[in-house]
Amino acid sequence: MDDAAPEPPAAPVTADTATAPTRPEVVEEEIAPPVVVVMVARDPGPWFEDALASVAGQTYPSCTLLVVDAASTLPLDDRVALGAPGAHVLRLDEASGFAAAANAGAEAVQGAAFLVFCHDDVRFEPDVVQQLVEESFRSNAAVVGPKLVAWRHADRLLAVGMGADKVAFPAPMVEHLELDQEQHDAVDDVFFVPTAAMLVRADLFEAVGGFDPAFGGTGADLELCWRAHVAGARVLVAPIARVAHYEARTERAAGGAVDPVRERTAAQVRTVGVAYGRWHRMRVRPQLSLLLLAELVVSLVTARFAHAASLAGGWRAGRRSLKDRRQRRQLVERIRKVPDRDVRHLQVRGFARLRGEVLGRRAEDRDALAASSSGEVITSARGGSAVTAWVLAIAFLVLGSRAWLTDTIPVVGEFVRFPGDPATLFEAWTSRYREVGVGTVGPSPTANGALAAASALTLGSTSLLRQILILATLPVGAIGMWRLCRPVGSRRARVVGLFAYLATPVLVNAMAWGRWGALVVYALAPWIIAILARASRAAPFGVLGGERGPGVPDRPLGHHIIGLGIVTALAALLAPVAIVVVAGIGVALALGGLLGGRAAGWWRLPVTAVGAALVAGVLLGPWTVGFVQRPLEQLAGASSLAGGGAPGTAVDLAALVRFDTGPVEVGIAGYGLLAAASLALLIGKGWRLVWAVRCWTLALAAWAVVWVAAQGWITPFPAPELPLAVAAAALAFATALGMAAFEVDLPDYHFGWRQVVAVVAGAGFFVFLLPALAATIDGGWRLPTSDFAATVDQLDERTDGPFRVLWVGDPAVLPLNGWTVPGTEDVPVAFGVSYDGPPSVEDLYARPGTGTDLLADALAEALDGDSSRLGAALGPMGIRYVVVPDRRGPAPGVGAAEAPRPEVLGALDDQLDLARVEGNPALVVYQNAEWSPVRALLDAEADGARIPPDAATALRFRDGYGQFSGSIDDPATVYLAADADPGWTLDVDGATAEQTTVQGWSMLLRPSTTGDATLRYTTPPAYVGGLVAQVVAWALAILVLLRIRVVVDERRRRARTPEEELADLGAAEVDA
Structure with a gap:
């Protein structure tokens, strides 16, 4: 097809009034090709008059306006006559989508060389039509679009042309509301231009069959331009032409009139089904189906049921009317001059949907603001600093763990071995019999069931699962600290917080002594503090006392309680005392806020922490029911506080505050962290000072707990590294706050002692890193190379x-x-x-x-x-x-x-x-020398007063957890060295043996016959029902958590206007 414009008509006719029933025709000019602006309107808002006036005021000499009234509730004739005298109105009897209405308008036009399609919420600059027509002639383009900017903020970009991927998903060329600094002002080829304002050559529009009337308000522009590419036409964007767009469709969607997800999905399915030739259609359509199916599954899993319903509805809608789709395919093949492979070169690589998710997160991080209480903005460091920091952090972790990347971590301390068969863990979880101690009966730890389920991720390899669970605590803690520091708004602060946390001797000491519980708390302490901080709504984690920092969504208190409850339950799987630790963290942070002079919202911290502990208790039930009996003993285990952590030594408070409780020789370098963490207390202002007080209060509380327990006033109590991990997280965050205060608050002071303090704190921080580097030399975190x-x-x-x-x-x-x-x-x-x-x-x-x-x-x-x-x-x-x-x-x-x-x-x-x-x-x-087997075979007349050491073993074969079998050939009595419980039964040749308690705790089982025997522990059905309830509780907690998040986000997104988005960007730009 020739892309040159046709000759203007020879005998043009003019309509006289805006309401004339005759078909509008275009006045012929000697030079300017006739242009008709087809504006599709339906119940427009107060912006409509501005839109009409902007089109009527075009400087282009041969421009006519046709308003297509798509069945508005009230006729638009009077408003059009007032806003654009001389314009024509075409009223449709039935409501239809933009595509069908635009087609109706195009059919009502005679003699136009160009058609400009637009919405009813756009405002043209006076020379828009002139610029679009000139660019069409200059570049021999059949479709030309302008630069779209925000309605009230002309320096904010909405679109400068659009790209698309192979599955017809739009790929924006600019970020939404990106600041216009003329960085996108070059004329460029694009895949399509939005229907908000687009110029189309009239002969091309007729040749390609106009818009596909099956489309609603989404996808018609992409599909039309796709056919234009197939026909050999050129699609351009001319940024010199500027059009302001109100984006009223967003408000209509929020009101429920439009389902954008359904329309987008239907448009994708239909476009892929008709725009490709047979070969490419067979290749691409399955890929689109897989993508939509994956999005549907994710929506269901995350409880976004409305989104899932929209996806399914759009999928069905896009595949309706096979006959119509075949006709559209035939049309495409009739006009085809460009093969699909060449059209594919015009599209973006990969899948724009997936790329958009990643780029959206990057944009959010880049535009993150962290305003201080006085409205100042912390400028982020270059993104490269974050990459460099993480490369160094990963290198540190790999270097320190290199011995265990290829070898098995030895059984040291709490690093116990796992059973070789995951079924053993599952059986232990479902049984009330426990082999702990000398055999007892009680609720089984939830960890047994969780580990059995997690072994599916390692294809049943419990040894690999053990290795991963130990080593994964290190990066999880680092990521948590990075996330905790994000609302501070300073990239340098996040880097400092990250390395301060990685360098704390708690990490190496916990690894060296095999203290798995301490490692779990080390991994999750930053996450716990972050959730509590967000629940407090104190700036920068909320709006109390300042402005909300970057990456902090506004969630209800219930969301934080449930989320923290799940995190606490996960920590308590391997460190049961975490339930108490979380409650203590909440109380300490609340006290710190009061000491810092910020009482607003203080109650939210203990309420969230205690509520989370209760949620965790429910999620871990029925195991936690057993804590009623000697709770400290079950929560903490045997006391490990013979000294401040190093066995056989007295508590040294100086060593305690330096975290010097293990094989890592910290020395005076440990004071470096204290110096760095003190900086925010000395120079900080606003929320930085308040949060520094909270962090120090938490650290002092953790140290006090360890010291008090070491005096024997709290016993039993877990290893000191467990509460010290909390102190380490608090001080690392305080160090990050110190960096933020250095960037924002220090410049406000005259030169003096504060600048000297800042230098000392910086030097202390770097000195503090040295012992951590030395700890990586052996490559095994000072663990023994073998075990017992x-x-x-x-x-x-x-x-x-x-x-x-x-x-x-x-x-x-x-x-x-x-x-x-x-x-x-x-x-x-x-x-x-x-x-x-x-x-x-x-x-x-x-x-x-x-x-x-x-x-x-x-x-x-x-x-x-x-x-x-x-x-x-x-x-x-x-x-x-x-x-x-x-x-x-x-x-x-x-x-x-x-x-x-x-x-x-x-x-x-x-x-x-x-x-x-x-x-x-x-x-x-x-x-x-007096040992007798756990299951001993005694004489039939034995009374159990004494168990002879020469007793034979009974029931040698283990058939499962708490289940044994064998044969009893002669009359005998079976002795079982376990706490007596009626759940134990011995069946011999179908007969149940009589049970008697002996030795004050164990039992004799007297069978009445001989033969094949089975000894088993039968778990009560009520307990099994409790386990089922536990699984349901976990599922409900996760579902409710996701549902609250989705509902809040969807509600906020639907109510969000472009003006609010601009307000969120703030008055300052962050250079990322």
Whole structure:
């Protein structure tokens, strides 16, 4: 097709009035080709008169206006006559979309060389038509669009032409409301121009069949320009022509009159179905289907049901009328002069929908503002600084973890092994029987079920899952700190906060001692503080006391409570005491706000924290129901506060504030963080000062808790690294606030001591980083290179029958959680019991029981010298070996004893029925001469008063968690070393054995016959129902959380006008 304009008509006719019933015709000019502006209007607002006047005032000499009234509620004749005398009105009897109305207007025009289609909410500059026509001739273009700007802010861009991807999704050439600095003023080829204002050559419009009337208000422009490309025409944008657009369609959509998602989806489906030839249609349509299906699934998962319904409706609408689609395809093939592969070159690469999500987040970050209380704006550093910071942070983590990227992390402290089969974890979760201690009955930890479910992500590899869960705590904590610092508005502040948190010795000390709970709190503390900060609504996390910072959405309090409850529950899976920690953080932050002089909204912090703790308790039920019995013991496990974290030493407050509680030699460099975190207190103003006070209050509270617990006033209590992780997060955030204060507040002061303080704080920060760098040298975070598993596995090979191992010693070096021996609270001696070898994940969660209490009393008597027959007390409990470690790992990996307990060894050496076994120098192993199997076969007449050490093993085969089988060939009695409970049943040849409690805690099972036997623990149906309720509670919590977020965002987005978007941008631009 020739792109040149046709000759003007020879005999033009003019209509006389705006309401004339005759068809409007165009006055011929000697030079200027006739142009008709076709304005489609339907119930326009107060902007309509301005729109009419702008078109009527065009400087182009041969321009006629035709207003197509698309069945407005009230006729528009009077308004048109008033706003544009001499214009024509074509009223349609039925409401139709823009495409059908524009076609009707085009059909009513005779003799025009060009048609300008536009909406009823646009305002033309006086020379718009002139510029568009000239550019059409100059560039031989068939379709030309102007630059679209905001209605009341002409320096803000809405569109400068548009691109599109292969699935007909629009790709904007500019960001919405981008500042116009003439950066897009060059004439350029585009894929399409919006129907808000577009000039189309009349002969081309007729040749390609006009707009597709099946389209509503979305997609008609893209599809028309697509056909123009197929026909060999050129589509341009001429930015010199400027048109202001009110975007009234957004308001109409907010009112429910328009469903933009449905229209967009229908337009995509129809365009892809008709614009491509057969080969490309077969390739691209499945890709569009997959994209829409993925978006539909995501919408359902995130509880955006209205969005999902719109997607499904648009999908169906786009595929209606097969006959009509075939006719449109035939039209496209008739006009085709350009193959699909060449049209594809004009489109953007990839999928614009996915690229738009990423670019939208980048734009949000780039335009982020962090206004101080006086209205100042913190200027962000270049984006490259963030990239560099993360490259260095990742390098630090990889360098420090490199040994464990290819090797298995040893069983140290709480880094227990996982069962090889995820089914074992699932069975343990669904059973009330627990192998912890000497076998007890009670609610199972939720972690068992969560780990069983998570193993699906590692294809059933529980060892890989364990490795990931340990190492993932490091980057999760770093990302959390980066996110916490975002509302501050300074990229440099985020970088400083990130490195301050990574460099805290808490990370290395927790790794070195195998304190998994502390690592979990380290990972989630920044996230917890961030949620509480947003719940407080205190600036910059809200509008109280200042302005809202970047990246802080306005959410209701319930959203924060549920979200924090889920985070708390996740933390409590491996660190049950996190439930208490979260409540404490909320109270400390509230107190800090009061001390900082900002009482507004203070109550929201403790309400959110306590509410979240309650939500977490519900999500972790029925496990948390068992906390009623000795809650501190179950929340914290055995006390690890023999000293400020390093075993066998007294608490040193100076070491405590330096976080010097482990193998990392911090020294005076630890004071560097204190200096850096103090800067905001000394020079900060406004919300920076208030939040610095809150952070220091939280840090002081964490230090006080550790010190008080170390005095024995709170016992038992978890490892000091757990509360210190909270203090580290608070000080790292305070350090970030100090950087923000340096950028914003310091310039307001005259030169003096504050500038000197800033230099000292900066120097202290860099000195503080040095020990962390040194900690990465060994590549394993100071963990031992091996563990005691091999030594204990050898014990298993020596033993014929199920047995238990008793671990005794300093709680800092025991490879499991447990209990404190009564009477040793001042210098704790802890004990724990593992089943058939090294400890497993079940042994992380202490649970009181009758047999365990008796074991604790027996140990206390032995340590006090009141007993020399400890083995006789341990034998009926199935304890075959007593192990006393004095360091975290075996020699020579850990060369020197770290927690020697000579008093424990002396007491055990005095026992007449315990004998030392040769082994690794790092641990002393005693063999119990009075041991009897956990499941022992006794004489039929046995009364259970004494369990002989030579008893045979009963029911050797383990069929599942709490289920065993075998055969009983002769009349006998089965002894089970576990807390007596009616849930245990022994079936022998179909007959149920009688159960009797013996030894004050265990049980005898007397079968009435012989034959094949099965011993199992049957969990009550009510407990199983509780587990089902727990799963439902998790699903509901997540669903409600997402639903609240979606509803609030959708409501705000629908009510949002262009003027509000401009207001949010603020008066200052951020150079990103």
